[in-house]
Amino acid sequence: MNFQIRPLLLITSITILSLTQTANANRIGIKMPSEPKLISAPTACKSLDDWNEPTHARRIYGNTWYVGTCGISVVLIATPNGHVLIDSAPQKASEAVRQNILSLGVKLSDIKTILITHEHHDHMGGLASMQAATEAKVLSRSNIVDVLKSGKNDRRDPQFDELSGFDPVANVHAFEDAGTIAIGDKKIQHLPMAGHAPGGSGWTWQECEKSVCKNLVFADSLGSISDATYRYSAPDSLANALRESSQRVAKTACDILITGHGTASDLLARLDGAKPLADTQACVNYAQTGMLRLEERLKKEMVK
Template sequence: MNFQIRPLLLITSIVILSLTQTANASRIGIKMPSEPKPASAPTACKSLDDWNEPTHPRRIYGNTWYVGTCGISVVLIATPNGHVLIDSAPEKASVAVRQNILSLGVKLSDIKTILLTHEHHDHIGGLASMQKATGAKVLGRNNILEVLTSGKNDRRDPQFDELSGFSPIANVHGFDDGSTISIGTTQIQQIPMAGHAPGGSGWTWQECEKKVCKNIVFADSLGSISDNTYLYSAPDSLANALKESSERLAKTPCDILITGHGTASDLLSRLDGEKPLSDEHACANYAKAGALRLEDRLKKEVKK
């Protein structure tokens, strides 16, 4: 597999004919996803806040697929040179997520790279078992490699006192902030988004359908949420990092927004056609809302 991590580059439009993708994939034994048969998991979710409740996979756009649960987003980016998975959902949801991937007609071993948004158990609790099932490389920001390989969050995290650990993750590789992950012709650009957690990352890439290309952004959380000990107003807090994350995301070209908790962007409603899928202002609006929440949080801390 042609796999590289390289410095930040502007992503230009990449149009790849589906027939070419299929031919390339066939040559190296990678199966590209296809629309699944009617799923055994329910279409409707009892709760969009349930991290573990199964739901069927959905095509997001092009060769990007939603394979997560009712409450937690997991995304599969299919490429002829090996597929990429972003996040895993909690360990209790790992079987449902793997079943979603298999229902697309791809093999788990076709997943060669796993990325993550941030190091909390609701998003990567199942990452160790997913890595073992796929044999994929896990890429994490250099500042959280010890957290990923130990399964233990540290006091830098605003939610440290309330976090559950996760199983230690194997085959973890670090990357520099602002890197672009290149797999064949697919380029996935990292957006540094610390603040909600020390290792926060957003990810952006392009997908095309009939030569219409869209910028997809999987944004990390901008929530200024903490345990009862942490203060965002403290000198060594992640407040400035969170502000910078909002500013950075607001400037990112964005047609389709994905959030780790789908309720933050009405994701499943948009994927089911109940609301427009694309909105070029979605990332900017999401960033603005996050910045306002942090501002309100800081004001409340000063009043205490």
């Protein structure tokens, strides 16, 4: 299947004009992050699959920081015009995520925008409490605005029978798919990634260190996982959407891959220097793995 990526649209712009980013940051009181005191500490996770187990914050690249748990990625993108948070981890991990953010020397109120990868409680169960703590605007794909506001998933979701609900989220605003979120000079492109969930979203942006710039991609899950009822082989399933999502990620400029479950990309090992941080083939390999698992899933369904 050939898939044409739609042209970028400037949908949401949160821009405060200034002579320089530094002057602007001082004027509106936004503090940029600094290295946490425990930057040299090991990950020390008992399990990299534990959604709630705390681990310390660390820099990913440039002004992008990992503030999640041992098992769930949460990312802070710092800008002088207000910080952006992607995902929030489960509600039980909310305090650990907030402490990670504070360990960088920034205020929770410096977070002005919250984005998500998809509407499952392991990735955004703490979204309501994070929104309340930051008073940030939550941006959402239009097809899941009602889900976020209600705290209830619907039957479109492949895991509907197994999902836990979450606290309803306030201050949710829809944006158009494949748009660009602009925060001052920072451009964060949306990658529609339905398949694992109806509202699946990837995000890509650029960070630089000493004039060396890299493309970061926070890709949504490409897992064809479901409850006992759902069939990816059904005519109205998300199988085609999952294929298109895989193709889209594979075509995206990608130097540093971030995944919601870090084990899918050895994320913490790469952040701790045990493996190379950058890999220009990471998104291609991630997409291929997702496609293979989908085809295996479809074959099993046909046998049944």
